Amino acid sequence: MTKRKSIYICQKCGYKTPKWAGKCPECGSWGSLVEEIEAKNVRIGWIKPSTTSPLSLEEIGEEKAERILSGISEFDRVLGGGIVKGSVSLLSGEPGIGKSTFLLQLANRFSDCGKVLYVTAEESPEQVALRAKRLEVKSSNIYVLAENNLEEISKQIEKVKPIFVVFDSIQTLFLPYIESAAGSVSQVRESAAFITYLSKSEKITSFIVGHVTKEGTIAGPKVLEHIVDAVFQFEGDKGYNFRVFKSLKNRFGSTGELAVFEMTEKGLREILNPSEFFLSERPIGKPGSVIFAGIEGSRPLLLEVQALVTRAVFSTPQRRAKGIDANRLSIIVAVIEKELGYPLRNFDIFVNVVGGVKISEPAVDLPIAAAIISSYLERPVKENFVLFGEIGLTGEVRRVKLEELREKEAKKNGFEVASNISTISQIPDFLC
Ligand code: TYD
Ligand code: MG
Numbered sequence: 001m002t003k004r005k006s007i008y009i010c011q012k013c014g015y016k017t018p019k020w021a022g023k024c025p026e027c028g029s030w031g032s033l034v035e036e037i038e039a040k041n042v043r044i045g046w047i048k049p050s051t052t053s054p055l056s057l058e059e060i061g062e063e064k065a066e067r068i069l070s071g072i073s074e075f076d077r078v079l080g081g082g083i084v085k086g087s088v089s090l091l092s093g094e095p096g097i098g099k100s101t102f103l104l105q106l107a108n109r110f111s112d113c114g115k116v117l118y119v120t121a122e123e124s125p126e127q128v129a130l131r132a133k134r135l136e137v138k139s140s141n142i143y144v145l146a147e148n149n150l151e152e153i154s155k156q157i158e159k160v161k162p163i164f165v166v167f168d169s170i171q172t173l174f175l176p177y178i179e180s181a182a183g184s185v186s187q188v189r190e191s192a193a194f195i196t197y198l199s200k201s202e203k204i205t206s207f208i209v210g211h212v213t214k215e216g217t218i219a220g221p222k223v224l225e226h227i228v229d230a231v232f233q234f235e236g237d238k239g240y241n242f243r244v245f246k247s248l249k250n251r252f253g254s255t256g257e258l259a260v261f262e263m264t265e266k267g268l269r270e271i272l273n274p275s276e277f278f279l280s281e282r283p284i285g286k287p288g289s290v291i292f293a294g295i296e297g298s299r300p301l302l303l304e305v306q307a308l309v310t311r312a313v314f315s316t317p318q319r320r321a322k323g324i325d326a327n328r329l330s331i332i333v334a335v336i337e338k339e340l341g342y343p344l345r346n347f348d349i350f351v352n353v354v355g356g357v358k359i360s361e362p363a364v365d366l367p368i369a370a371a372i373i374s375s376y377l378e379r380p381v382k383e384n385f386v387l388f389g390e391i392g393l394t395g396e397v398r399r400v401k402l403e404e405l406r407e408k409e410a411k412k413n414g415f416e417v418a419s420n421i422s423t424i425s426q427i428p429d430f431l432c
Helices: 073-079 099-110 125-134 150-160 185-202 223-227 274-279 326-340 362-377 403-412 424-430
Strands: 004-010 033-039 088-093 116-120 142-145 164-168 205-211 230-235 242-250 258-264 267-270 289-296 299-311 319-322 347-353 385-387
Touching: 004 185, 033 185, 073 242, 073 258, 073 267, 088 099, 088 185, 088 223, 099 116, 099 125, 099 164, 099 205, 099 267, 116 125, 116 150, 125 142, 142 150, 150 185, 185 205, 185 223, 258 274, 274 299, 289 362, 289 403, 299 362, 299 403, 319 326, 326 347, 326 362, 326 424, 347 362, 362 385, 362 424
Parallel strands: 088 205, 088 230, 116 142, 116 164, 164 205, 289 385, 319 347
Antiparallel strands: 004 033, 230 242, 242 258, 258 267, 289 299, 299 347
């Protein structure tokens, strides 16, 4: 007999409590505790009793991870040199960003090496087939299964024996022995663990689709990220055609790696020189536009940072930031006011990183400051200069990591680095 009791689980962090509360005591989010039935002593059939004994480090031979190349070179690079056989990856992103499209394209690539199973728990097989037609994917090696029950799916996997499986999406799959609804923390976590076990035991390479919440985090608990081998995310503004593919976690490669894709009529196409692509529509000779030489993972990337400084409409000036941290913007504005004496408190300031790329490294401080000053003074930044540098609270410009790599990327694209800026009061020297 299984004993069942009701328990409240935070849908954000997975915190459990027997009593409901408005605020999660663990992560502090409001209204996230949801009642779920916790089944005790459930027989989790896929956990085999351990028969192995520990080995000393010396006894353990070197196992080289076997990788399969997809042929999409930017994707293979982000993964750390192709996809590792038997690995489980999570691909997250907002609805409509292109996850299903990309995975169908990937399935097409892998269908050359063996059978591929596309589990669609969200869309009908007809919808998948329609997308495949649009992408010109027509391999007899790709099988589509419309099913939500993971136990049924595992039976089909045993029958079909695929080498690559796509699970679209984790929020719509369920395990029948878990009583809570599909998409709940318990279901998401257990389903991911089930898929991981299945992949490791059957030596299947899997990709799981995961939706993100409004706040941009992967729906479901953090533990989901711990279960899988790698977590990738598609980012981008739906208003633009390009999508940034990022690695957030990778047991077989480095994190923070980035690739850029363009959404075309026939699916996603990789962009081999993202710097050139991002700068292609840049306004030349306009105040408020600055080129930033950034680093994403190990890749240098030139991006345009724009600022608009206009007279404030209301007594409290607006500060809006897209692609950068809003707190960072406030600090930079305060430093400019103090060091250069501009009355920015009377101005609204909007900053945007063109292309929907989110930048977290402090090297973007200097380009932000330069874009703001350029817009405020209505003087464009001198042609062909890129900037990078962290700004301290006293207005000093600090060195950042991998400066040579940034310089190389700038040169490759016909730009020069605006070096010798040691304090922000020197920024006006770089304006026309
Ligand atoms: P989709 O892969 O369904 O997104 P997700 O699975 O992340 O929810 O992609 C949906 C969008 O992509 C949709 O707005 C149409 C667009 N799209 C193209 O522009 N070109 C294509 O070849 C395909 C298949 C989709
Ligand atoms: Mg989809």
